[in-house]
Amino acid sequence: MASSHARSVKACTACRQVKLKCDAREKFPDQCSRCKARGLACTIDATFKRTPARRRLEEVTKQLQDIKQALGISPHSNGIPSAEGIRERADSLDHIPDHSGATDTSRRSYDGRPSKPDIPVQPLFGLDRPDGIPSKLMTMTLGTVEVDPHLTLQLFQYYADNLHQYSPIISNTVTIDKLQRSEPLLFWTIIIIACRNDPACPVIFPGLINPYRELLGSCMVRSPYSLRSIQAILLISLWPFPIRTQPEDPGWIYVGAAMNAAQHLGIHRPAVSRGRSDPEFTASECTLTWAACFWVSTQISSHLGICPPLHNAIDMDAIVDASRENALSRELAPGTHIQYCLAKLSEIMTNPMAAALQDPLLRAFEDELNSLKTKYDDMWSNRLEVQLLVAKLMLFAMAMSQIERREDERADILSSDSSNEPKKVVLYSALATAVQVINLVHRMFSDIIAKYPSGHHDFVFPLPKVYFRGITFSAVFLLRYFILDPSPFPSDMELARNNVTMVHDLFARFSNHPFDEAARVVKFLEALGRQNLPRATLRKINIRDRLGAGLVMAGIKTAWEMQKEMAQAEKDVSEDDPSPIRESEGVTPVTGHSAGTDQVLPETQIHLPMPMVTDGPDAWLSGLDLPGGMWDVFNDSFWGPNDLPLEGFPGFVQ
Structure with missing residues (x-):
């Protein structure tokens, strides 16, 4: 990895503790071999000091004695106290001294305030009175799949308890x-x-995918849509199906259809001016659906680098007014306000005149976003915190794009690195924000995984797609500005590396197939983290016309540049040595066999169609010639990762 600042530490803390050789630097962003084999946390910390085994034993013994004393157990006894004794002394546990030197932050949010439990969701679907529900339900059939009343009740209960809070529409x-x-x-x-x-x-x-698509298609070609159909389209945009390559993801198209249908029904107008085109629904439900259209479309557009489809000031102000009038749910009101701020900034940043006012604009929008936590304090949750942090990171990414554009125009990159104070402020604000996103989403994942049955390993990414994109975006930001183009402070680089490793490990845990959504992000992070492009080349790789999302796209372009150099190097070697060249990634694109094994990979994953882009800012994509499934990795990462390919796997055949 090219760097003008050598790392002061090469080994992780776990290996340094036992004085063993560590390959963390070579394995980045994966864990070192020892930590991965033993299931240890692989962390780089220049300030770490070994603790002798004897001292660690003394500390653990002291903590054990404190606990025994608090529970009323004799220090020399191995007995278990009675329940009455525990209850009598329960309060004293709060006063057990902490000899580890660590600060308890498990119940604190990332701004230092004590975290509050998530707001309980109001009962949905009448599930607070479930006794009489099964008798009212029918057995429903879609395709060849039958869903009886009891399974229906189970799935609706699961949705209400675990998923509705992420899409409260x-x-x-x-x-x-x-x-x-x-x-x-x-x-x-x-x-x-x-x-x-x-x-x-x-x-x-698997048996529902194709029949559902037919049902969805038949509903989308009929006009007008019902209000419930619009809500269904928004939900499937947030929780998309598995797809083979990301350009096939129809979420953005679905959102456009939903917004047009909502305007066709007139629900975008204030309640007082709406007609009676759909008298079955109340004004508040119409307002809720229109606000949800804005909320979903803005989140998706920000990760695609496109201006939100709804950026008219009058329409956006009407949505914010509705949130003030309690017409929206407790979760959707602050979430809509967050996206409102991001939509305003995206619209302004597309104006060439905004560059001259970037610094005050940046401060104004950051202050406005921060004020939402106070304004909606009684509604705040971890889900809203993630939305806020990702919006702020998008803001910082847009600012960095403008700063680098000005540097390119002035051609004074080297001097600006040491003298551009606004750039330093943006970078270190973004560093803190990206780390918060990664840690908070990681904690949310851990809480969700804890609910899975013991021994369950086939995890599905448990959050809407925008969370997937948000944590990937955070990792790419850290890679781009603190690892590939490192900070002069080694501690910042170590912090960035540790958090990128955390994202890598998280997606590796969710990967169930070499080509699924999580595996593709893992390969993308590895490709970026292990590349060795010169710094000057890295600085020239940029995409300026995709707002904050241009950062991820530039990361893909970086990987493409690296692949070109590797291909040229292999070509040079082949001209000197006629022996066969070993295929990268252990896959032979001709036969589809995994190197060193007899396993045959699905042919559809080996011969992927090459998207052809002949003009525009993405024309360079047509030059990619990646072996086997590697195109899938880079193509999907370019647009944002998604799910398991449809063709070639049991249950996913078209």
Whole structure:
């Protein structure tokens, strides 16, 4: 890895503690070999000092004695106290001294304030009165899959308890039996999202994919859409199906159809001016659906580097006014306000005149975002914190794009590295924000995984796709500005490396197949983390016309430049040595066999269609000639990762 600042530490803390050789630097962003084999946390810390084994034993013994004393157990006894004794002394546990020197932050949010439990969700679908529900439900069939009333109740309960909080766009007035009778699209959308995520559900998801697509297509070609159909389209945009390559993801198209259909119904207008085109729904439910259109579309557009489809000041102000009037749910109101700030900034940053006012604009929007935590203090949750942090990181990425554009125009990059104070402020604000995103989402994942049955290993990414993109975006930001183009402070580089490793390990844990969504991000991070392009070349690789998302796209372009150099090097070697060249990634694109094994990979993953882009800012993509499934890795990462390929796997055949 090219760097003008050598790392002061090469070994992780676990290997340094036992004085063993460590290959953390060579394995980055993966864990070192020893930590990976033993399931240890692989962390680089220049300030770490070994603790002799005898001292560690003394500390553990002292803590054990303190606990025994607090519970009323004799220091020399191995007995277990009675329940009464524990209750009498329970309060004294709060005063056990901490001899580890660590600070307890497990119950604190990342701004230092004590974290509050998430706001409980209001009962949905009438599930607070479940006794009489099964008798009202029917056995529903889609394709060859039958869902009986008890499975229906199980999946709707799972959705209400675990998934609705991430996509709060359905009112609590709707009932399951009503959806079965009159809104089949929303009914089956909830079923298919829940059955894919619920580990206790029978394996019915593969059999529902194609029939659901037919149902969705038939609903989308009919006009006008019902309000519930619009809600269903928004949900499937947030929880998309597995796809083979990311350009095939129809989420952005779905959102556009939903917004146009909502305007067709007139629900984008203030309640007082709406007609009676859909008298079944209340004004508040219409407002909720229109705000959800804005909320979903802005999140997706920001990760695609496209201006939000709704950026008219009057329309956006009307949505914010609705949130002030309690017309939206407790979760959607602050989330909508966050996206409102991001949409305003995206619109302004596309104006060439904004560059001259970037610093005050940056401060103004950051202050406005920070003020939302106080404004919605009683509604705040970890989910909203992630949305806020990702929006701030997008803000910083847009600012960095403008700063680097000005540096390129002035051609004074080297001097600006040491004298550009606004750039330093943006970078270190972004460093703190990216680290917070990664740690908070990692903690959310850990809480979700704890709910899975013991021994369950086939994890599905348990959050909406925007969370996937947010944590990947954070890792790429750290790679780009603190590792590939390192900070003069080794501690910043170590912090960035540790958090990129955390993201890598997280996605490796969720990977169930070499070509699924998580595996593709793992390969992308490895390709970036282990590249050795010169710093001057790295600084020239940029994409300026995709707002904050241009950072991820530039990362893909960096990997492409690296692949070109590798291909040229292999070509030079082949001209000198006629012996066969070993294929990269252990895959032979001709036969599809994994190097060193007899396993045959799916042919559809070896011969992938090459998207052809002949003009525009993405024309360089057509020059890619990657072996085997590697195109899938880079192509998907370019647009943002998604799910398991459809073709070539049991249950996913078209």
